[in-house]
Amino acid sequence: MKLTNKITIIALAAIAAGSFLALAQTPANNNIVDEIVWVVGDEAVFRSDIEEELQQLRAEGSALPPNPYCVIPEQLAVQKLYLHQAKMDTIEAPEGQLNNQVERRLDYMEAGLGSREKVEQYFHKSYAALRNQLREVMRTQYIIGQVQENLTKDVKATPSLVKKYFAAMPEDSIPYVPLQVETQIIMVYPQVPQSEIDAIKDRLRDISERVNNGESEFATQAIMYSEDGSAMQGGELGYHGRADWVPEFSNVAFQLSDPKKVSRIVETEYGYHIIQLIDKRGEQVNVRHILLRPHVSSADLEKARLNLDSLRNEIVKGKFTFDEAARYASHDKDTRNNRGVMMNQKTGSSRFEMQDLPPEVATVVEKMQPGDISQAFVMKDPKRNQDVVAVVRLTSRTPGHRANLAEDYNQIKEMYLAARKQEVIDEWVEQKIKNTYTRIEESWGNCDFRYKGWKK
Structure with a gap:
């Protein structure tokens, strides 16, 4: 300074x-x-x-x-x-x-x-x-x-450099690696009745009409009705670039030009939205939105769970593999395109410590052995914050241990890179x-x- x-x-x-x-x-x-x-x-x-x-x-x-x-x-x-x-x-x-x-x-x-x-x-x-x-x-x-x-x-890490680094590490500096697991998942979204979707769209149209007619403020409606975390801020999202939101939302948000008008209804993986422009600044926009999510009945969840249990039984009988079932049956696009393999967002690897898994998955996996496939169960989708049904397969379980090159090469490699940098x-x-x-x-x-x- x-x-x-x-x-x-x-x-x-x-x-x-x-x-x-x-x-x-x-x-x-x-x-x-x-x-x-x-x-x-x-x-x-x-x-x-x-x-x-x-x-x-x-x-x-x-x-x-x-x-x-x-x-x-x-x-x-x-x-x-x-x-x-x-x-x-x-x-x-x-x-x-x-x-x-x-x-x-x-x-x-x-x-x-x-x-x-x-x-x-x-x-x-x-x-x-x-x-x-x-x-x-x-x-x-x-x-x-x-x-x-x-x-x-x-700075680069070759196997010989990583091995040399680990060999020189004092015994009391070798980290303890807690229990880690690798899992695959098939996640299915219960079918939402068309009547529920129609009811949500009617509510959003009613809100839009009141705002466009000057009968109410968009921010007030967002505080009262939006199911997004931004509700208490009147639905305001702050300045964002086009790539910060899912394409369906961004395409509409960046086309808005009149702050007094409300967008058409936008469907995304999170639910149904209406959007209002606040301001544009260069390549960024600041908007408000109201999100309403379809709510699934207990009966629809149970029906989806039973259907997924039937699919699980077919996998156990060997009619097709878990990988194949994940590719064609899972509704979660991230794991579906990766053979159902769950990826740890904290580390970028497929290994999870138990506390890093979604709680429902951790509860199920705790009792499983490698190769086991769970019964179908209900869980909260962490991305969409909605109830879904899932089955998981435990791919591997590595007990807690002192780090070693055979099992923890990637972790030791990252330690070497950090130290060398x-x-x-x-x-x-x-x-x-x-x-x-x-x-x-x-x-x-x-x-x-x-x-x-x-x-x-």
């Missing part, structure tokens, strides 16, 4: 990470006598920056570093090295992506606190000011990430320190810093 800029990026990063309640509860200490304690190039670290960061850590209940008046200034100084490099590399954050992230974070705040006005009251600042601060935080995070990615883009970054930082003017006030320099060469 420049000498004239007193905003503490690290403190604000607590907002971007979701710890915005702690931020609001810890106003800056106006009694601090400010001073420049570090200089890095043509930028400074102020005492107030460090004190504000300490206040945030205490408010969040985070453990303080062993020597915070050494650790925190160095972290701020390293950040300035990254930003200086970004200027030389002409790295800039894409405004559209930043706007999208900022609006999502603001939406999250509104959902947590109840309204835009309550957000402003909680943070003691206007919505516009908070938006600008968030944008700068996320801009800095993006730029630093890009610098680090450029520095480590050539950190080495590259550390080497770059130390070289950057050598080539950058730095000055530390005498009373702040009696530290065992992580990086060498700060004190010239």
